[in-house]
Amino acid sequence: MIELRDVCFSYGDGFSLRNICLRIERGSFVLLVGANGSGKTTLLKILAGLLPIHSGSVRLDGRLVGSEELRELSCYVFHNPFDQIVGSTVEEDIAFGLENLGLNRNCIRNKVDRALRMFNLLEKSSANPLTLSGGTAQKLAVASMYVLEPEVFLLDEPTSMLDDLGVEELKEALSELKKLGKTIIISTHEPRVFFELATSVVHMVDGGVDFHGSVNAFIERQFGDVEL
Ligand code: ADP
Numbered sequence: 001m002i003e004l005r006d007v008c009f010s011y012g013d014g015f016s017l018r019n020i021c022l023r024i025e026r027g028s029f030v031l032l033v034g035a036n037g038s039g040k041t042t043l044l045k046i047l048a049g050l051l052p053i054h055s056g057s058v059r060l061d062g063r064l065v066g067s068e069e070l071r072e073l074s075c076y077v078f079h080n081p082f083d084q085i086v087g088s089t090v091e092e093d094i095a096f097g098l099e100n101l102g103l104n105r106n107c108i109r110n111k112v113d114r115a116l117r118m119f120n121l122l123e124k125s126s127a128n129p130l131t132l133s134g135g136t137a138q139k140l141a142v143a144s145m146y147v148l149e150p151e152v153f154l155l156d157e158p159t160s161m162l163d164d165l166g167v168e169e170l171k172e173a174l175s176e177l178k179k180l181g182k183t184i185i186i187s188t189h190e191p192r193v194f195f196e197l198a199t200s201v202v203h204m205v206d207g208g209v210d211f212h213g214s215v216n217a218f219i220e221r222q223f224g225d226v227e228l
Contacts (some may be wrong), residue, residue, distance in 0.1 A: 001025050002047070002152070002183070007056035009046060017042055017207045019056070024185065026151070029178055029197050032187040033218075034204035035225040040187035043204065044154045047185065048076035074152035075145035079160045081137035085129040090121055090140055093129050097148045111147045119143040119173050135166025139173045152183045159190050167193055191218075192228050 002024045010016040017039050024030055032040045045051040046058075049070030058065055060073065078084055087093030094115050098108045116122045119139045124132065129140055138158055145153065153174075159167050175197060177184055186194060191201060201218035203211040203226065211221060219228065 001061055003059040003062075004046075005057045005059070007046065007053050007058065009042065009051060009054050011042075015039065015042070015207060017046070020046075020209055022202065022209055022212060024183060025199075026183055027178075027181045028183055028199040029174075029194070030183075030185045031191045031194055031198050031201045031215075032185060032204065033189075033191050033201060033223075033226045038204040038225075039207040040204055041156055042207075044076065044156055044185065044187055046070075047152070048074050048154050050076060073150060074154055075148065075150040077138075077141050077145060077153065077155045077158060079157035081134065081141040081161070082130065084141045084144070085137070088128060089126050090129055090132075091116065091125045093140060094121075094144050094147055097144060101148075115143040115147050118176055119146070120169075133166060133169075134161045134163065135169035138162060138166065138170045142170075142173045142177070146177065150182075152185065153177055155184070155186045157187055157189065159188065159193060171197065189227065191226065 004020050004022040007020040008016065008018055020043065032043065034040055042051065046053060047070060049067035052067055085093055086096045091112050094112045095108050098111055116125050119142065121139060121143060124136060129137060132140065158170055162170060174184060178197060188194065195215050198215050200212060201215055202209055203223055
């Protein structure tokens, strides 16, 4: 379980995250919603260990953790999957992070094969990732992270570049991760598309969390700044 207690962060003179208190259970599927500029990406980057906290604490199962440990625990998937592509074929892209870890060829082959099957990418294994549709590229971004075995997947506006089919492909990939008990946190302007998978919704306003509850409780509150 990840717990944020009174976490504060500031970019300087401008925007701040203020006193964020949040408990995220292992295996949960959390939607992060709120108006543009409310701090969703900033909070995701704190959870990913990509930004430092200025005060407060982050605990993992009760133990204080810093940015380095958060980076090992989690992965951050950018809203544009094409920004994350590093390989010249789908399988090379998935293998890239594993090669950097110095694993042997057989081990890499096995892990890549498992990911290709799990995310329904076998047919595309030799394709150039830059030729993929948005949805398939987003699945590839998730698959390339999955092989590194993070516990927590942080996705920033993953549907912003996807058509309906792409959204379905992404949901298919996320439901596989959910079945494995991974923790998934998604910032989104379109929470509705994830309601069937989500376990809770966090609503942010001006750098603070003003609601964390079930999907039904969130729908009942009818926040004016979130389109349903
Ligand atoms: P959201 O994801 O909810 O749209 P963000 O976390 O991206 O919100 O941004 C929150 C605020 O922080 C915005 O006002 C944005 O302009 C500002 N901001 C984001 N990144 C930086 C940065 N690197 N330096 C200064 N301000 C930033």
